Amino acid sequence: MTSVTMGEGNTPLVESVHIGPALGMRRLMFKLESCNPTGSYKDRFVAAEVARLLRTGATSCVATSSGNTGSSLAAYCARYGLTCAIAVNQSAPAGKLQQMQAHGARIIRVRDFVSDPRITQRVFADLYQFSVARNAPLVVSAYRHCPEGMAGVESLGHELADFAAHVFVPVGGGGLFTAVARGIGDRARVHAVQPARCSTVAAAFIRGDDEIRPVHSTTRISGLAVPFDIDASLALRYLRACRGQAFAVDDEEVFEMQRAMLAHEGIYCEPAGAAAIAGVRRALDRRIVRRDEPVVCIVTGHGFKDPDSIAEAAAGHPDRVVEPAQLTGVLMNIL
Numbered sequence: 001m002t003s004v005t006m007g008e009g010n011t012p013l014v015e016s017v018h019i020g021p022a023l024g025m026r027r028l029m030f031k032l033e034s035c036n037p038t039g040s041y042k043d044r045f046v047a048a049e050v051a052r053l054l055r056t057g058a059t060s061c062v063a064t065s066s067g068n069t070g071s072s073l074a075a076y077c078a079r080y081g082l083t084c085a086i087a088v089n090q091s092a093p094a095g096k097l098q099q100m101q102a103h104g105a106r107i108i109r110v111r112d113f114v115s116d117p118r119i120t121q122r123v124f125a126d127l128y129q130f131s132v133a134r135n136a137p138l139v140v141s142a143y144r145h146c147p148e149g150m151a152g153v154e155s156l157g158h159e160l161a162d163f164a165a166h167v168f169v170p171v172g173g174g175g176l177f178t179a180v181a182r183g184i185g186d187r188a189r190v191h192a193v194q195p196a197r198c199s200t201v202a203a204a205f206i207r208g209d210d211e212i213r214p215v216h217s218t219t220r221i222s223g224l225a226v227p228f229d230i231d232a233s234l235a236l237r238y239l240r241a242c243r244g245q246a247f248a249v250d251d252e253e254v255f256e257m258q259r260a261m262l263a264h265e266g267i268y269c270e271p272a273g274a275a276a277i278a279g280v281r282r283a284l285d286r287r288i289v290r291r292d293e294p295v296v297c298i299v300t301g302h303g304f305k306d307p308d309s310i311a312e313a314a315a316g317h318p319d320r321v322v323e324p325a326q327l328t329g330v331l332m333n334i335l
Contacts, residue, residue, distance in 0.1 A: 039302030048152025067096030074105035157183015174235030193279030223272030
């Protein structure tokens with residue numbers, strides 16, 4: 001087998017029709033990584049990593065995931081005949097769990113994994129030990145664990161290099177940020193946007209030091225809840241090298257921008273996919289970005305990944321049941 005692919009990459013880059021103009025921006029664009037085969041940028045990582053696994057002769061793997069890595073890995077393993085077991089937090093979003101299970105992955109929900117740094121480190125140690133003992137590679141979307149797979153994500157930076165002066169990237173573990181910065185090089189400034197309630201990279205940047213301090217994550221932005229250093233220290237070095245800034249945003253800012261993306265841009269994204277635009281708004285307020293500069297926000301994942309957040313957004317536009325004779329009058333009131 002010469003290649004592993006489901007058509008990932010080369011995702012659409014679309015211009016904002018409402019949010020950008022409302023912010024006074026001349027050119028705000030969204031990179032729709034939600035259009036990858038399983039609905040997130042993690043397909044770039046998994047395609048490269050599964051190709052590596054197949055070259056080594058592996059027949060199974062174990063993994064950790066807050067959701068999207070697991071969804072992607074389950075799909076690619078199903079396609080290429082690998083068995084996978086995935087450790088997730090007990091409160092991982094239902095949409096991502098169902099996607100993994102539908103593709104046949106074996107899911108283990110570990111209490112306080114991801115949210116508690118001590119337990120998370122213990123789980124990683126146990127998984128690594130099991131991986132070595134059973135010759136089942138450990139798949140984690142981080143340069144620290146799977147550098148060849150993460151190199152596959154750098155294509156995202158290559159695709160953006162000629163289009164933006166600024167790129168805003170949601171940050172959890174730091175791997176995506178690092179990959180985008182490496183792919184772009186010095187052709188754009190790359191900025192980090194992280195939940196304030198799980199701030200590792202942003203906190204160190206704002207303090208002005210190099211220490212990634214573990215935190216107890218309380219953020220509701222599930223895809224960005226990584227409370228200790230996986231690739232955070234690496235991301236911090238690239239953040240400074242590419243003249244970027246870091247923004248620690250409130251969860252409600254992210255949900256507000258998710259609702260705006262849904263209602264005004266027609267972009268069906270999960271909360272993590274809306275984090276970047278929350279950072280743009282902060283950057284405009286601080287005059288880090290000029291309104292006439294081209295700006296790209298990376299929309300990391302699809303809305304079906306987090307049905308609870310979509311349900312909250314939909315609740316603002318309730319339906320109603322009417323009698324046939326009432327239809328025209330109701331339409332007149334609506335339109």
